[in-house]
Amino acid sequence: MKFPENFLWGGATAANQLEGGYHEGGKGPNLADVLPGGKVRMKLLSQSGFDYEMDTEKYTYPNHEAIDFYHRYKEDIALFAEMGFKVFRMSIAWSRIFPKGDELEPNEEGLAFYDRVFDELHKHGIEPLVTIAHYETPLHLIKEYGGWKNRKLVEFFERYVTVLFNRYKDKVKYWLTFNEINGATHFPLFGLGFSATSDETRLQESFQGLHHQFVASAIAVKLGHQIIPGSQIGNMLIYAPTYSYDSNPENVMHALEDGRIFNFFCGDVQVRGEYPTFINRYFKENDIQIEMEEGDLDTIKEGTVDFISFSYYMSRTEKKEKTPEEVGEGNLIGGVKNPFLKASDWGWEIDPTGLRIALNELYDRYQKPLMVVENGLGAYDKVEEDGTINDDYRIDYLRDHIKAMGEAVEDGVDLIGYTSWGCIDLVSASSGEYSKRYGFIYVDKHDDGSGTLERSRKKSFFWYKDVISSNGEKL
Numbered sequence: 137m138k139f140p141e142n143f144l145w146g147g148a149t150a151a152n153q154l155e156g157g158y159h160e161g162g163k164g165p166n167l168a169d170v171l172p173g174g175k176v177r178m179k180l181l182s183q184s185g186f187d188y189e190m191d192t193e194k195y196t197y198p199n200h201e202a203i204d205f206y207h208r209y210k211e212d213i214a215l216f217a218e219m220g221f222k223v224f225r226m227s228i229a230w231s232r233i234f235p236k237g238d239e240l241e242p243n244e245e246g247l248a249f250y251d252r253v254f255d256e257l258h259k260h261g262i263e264p265l266v267t268i269a270h271y272e273t274p275l276h277l278i279k280e281y282g283g284w285k286n287r288k289l290v291e292f293f294e295r296y297v298t299v300l301f302n303r304y305k306d307k308v309k310y311w312l313t314f315n316e317i318n319g320a321t322h323f324p325l326f327g328l329g330f331s332a333t334s335d336e337t338r339l340q341e342s343f344q345g346l347h348h349q350f351v352a353s354a355i356a357v358k359l360g361h362q363i364i365p366g367s368q369i370g371n372m373l374i375y376a377p378t379y380s381y382d383s384n385p386e387n388v389m390h391a392l393e394d395g396r397i398f399n400f401f402c403g404d405v406q407v408r409g410e411y412p413t414f415i416n417r418y419f420k421e422n423d424i425q426i427e428m429e430e431g432d433l434d435t436i437k438e439g440t441v442d443f444i445s446f447s448y449y450m451s452r453t454e455k456k457e458k459t460p461e462e463v464g465e466g467n468l469i470g471g472v473k474n475p476f477l478k479a480s481d482w483g484w485e486i487d488p489t490g491l492r493i494a495l496n497e498l499y500d501r502y503q504k505p506l507m508v509v510e511n512g513l514g515a516y517d518k519v520e521e522d523g524t525i526n527d528d529y530r531i532d533y534l535r536d537h538i539k540a541m542g543e544a545v546e547d548g549v550d551l552i553g554y555t556s557w558g559c560i561d562l563v564s565a566s567s568g569e570y571s572k573r574y575g576f577i578y579v580d581k582h583d584d585g586s587g588t589l590e591r592s593r594k595k596s597f598f599w600y601k602d603v604i605s606s607n608g609e610k611l
C-alpha cells in the first residue's frame with residue numbers, strides 16, 4: 137500500500153466520551169451528562185420527548201467520569217506518541233468554555249485546560265484536529281432554548297468559535313464544525329440537541345435545526361479563515377454507501393433517493409455551498425418548510441469547507457418495501473440486512489470495500505481532500521492472565537479497512553488522513569457502555585462502574601505503531 141507522504145495517521149475521540157471531570161474546572165452540564173449508560177440510551181435517542189432529567193436510582197451516567205482524560209491526558213498523549221500518532225482528533229466540550237452556552241464571557245479554566253492539552257500534543261509532535269461540536273450541546277441551551285431548532289444558537293455558536301479561534305490560533309490548524317451532521321434526522325438529540333416534540337414534527341424540526349447548523353458552520357469557516365490564516369476547516373459526515381438490495385429498478389431508485397438524502401444532502405450544502413435541487417421534492421412531499429433569514433444563502437455560499445471528513449462504520453442496503461424481520465438490529469441508520477456481510481457483536485455490518493466505495497463516491501462528487509476521521513471495531517476484549525490483550529479481530533478489521541483506503545488512493549482519491557475511532561477505550565456514544573471497546577489502549581473500567589482506570593497496551597497497539605512507522609506498508 138502506498139499512502140501519500142505526510143499522511144495524517146492517528147486516532148479519534150470526543151470530549152464527553154473521554155474526559156470525565158464533568159463538573160470540574162467550571163464546566164456546565166451538557167447533553168452527554170444526562171444520558172444513561174446501557175441499552176436504554178438508544179431507546180431515548182430514538183424516541184421523541186426526552187425530558188433531560190437524571191434518575192440516579194435507576195441508571196448509571198458513565199460520561200461523568202468517562203476515562204478521566206481530564207486528569208490523565210499527559211499519560212494518554214504519551215501513549216499516542218509512542219504509537220507515532222501524527223494527529224489526534226478530539227473535541228472541545230462547549231460547556232467547559234461557556235458553561236451555560238449563552239454567557240457573554242468564557243470560562244478561563246476551561247480554556248486553560250485545552251491549552252494544556254494542545255501544548256502536550258505539540259510537545260510530542262502531534263497535530264490536534266478539533267471537533268467544535270461533538271454531541272455535547274450545553275444542557276441550558278437544550279432546556280431553555282430547545283437546542284438547534286432555535287435560531288439563537290447560531291449567535292451563541294458564533295461567540296463560542298470566535299473565542300476558540302482567537303485563543304488557539306497558534307495551536308490548532310485543523311478544525312471540524314459539527315460531528316456527523318447528517319445523523320440529525322435519525323438522532324436529533326445527539327447532534328441538534330433536542331428530542332423531537334413528536335414523531336410527526338421530527339423531520340420538520342430536524343431540517344430546520346440543520347439549516348441553523350449550516351449557517352453556523354459557514355460562519356465558523358469564514359471566521360476561522362480570517363482569524364487563523366492557513367487553517368483547514370472541514371465538515372464531518374456519517375458516510376454509509378447505500379446499495380440497492382437487488383437489481384429491481386424500484387429498489388435501485390429507492391436506494392438512490394434515500395442514499396443521496398442521507399449521504400449527500402449535508403455535504404452538498406457545506407461543500408458546494410448550495411441546497412441541492414433534489415431536496416425540493418423531498419421537502420414538498422414531506423411538508424417541510426425551512427425558515428431562512430436574508431443573507432443565509434450567501435453565508436452558506438461563502439463558508440464552504442476546505443476538506444471533507446467522515447466516519448465510516450457500515451454500508452446500508454436499501455429496499456423499497458421491507459418487513460421488520462429484514463431490518464438488521466445494528467442498522468441504526470436504516471436499511472436491511474446485507475446477506476454478503478458479517479456483523480460485529482453489536483450488529484454493525486462489516487464492509488471494508490464499502491470504505492473504498494465511500495471514498496470514491498465522495499471524491500467523484502466533490503474533488504476535495506478527504507479524511508477518514510472515524511472507523512473501528514467495537515468489540516469485547518479479554519484480558520489474559522498475563523495481562524495481554526490479543527485483539528486480532530480488531531487488527532483484522534483495521535487492516536482490511538486500511539487496505540481499502542490504499543486502493544482508493546490508487547483509484548486517485550485525495551486522502552489526507554485516518555484517525556481510527558476510540559484509539560483509547562472510552563464510553564460508547566450509542567450505548568453508554570465501556571464494554572464496547574475500540575481502543576489500541578485498554579482502560580480498566582467496566583459497565584458496573586468498577587475498575588482502576590489503569591491503561592495498558594493491546595496487541596493492536598504494537599501493530600498500529602508499525603503501520604504508522606511504515607506509512608501503511610506494513611499491515
Ligand code: BG6
Pocket residue numbers: 150153271315316447510514557563564565566567572
Ligand atoms: C460515531 C460518533 O457515530 O460513532 C462517536 O461520532 C461514536 O461519538 C462512534 O462513539 C462509535 O459509536 P458507538 O455508539 O459504538 O460509540
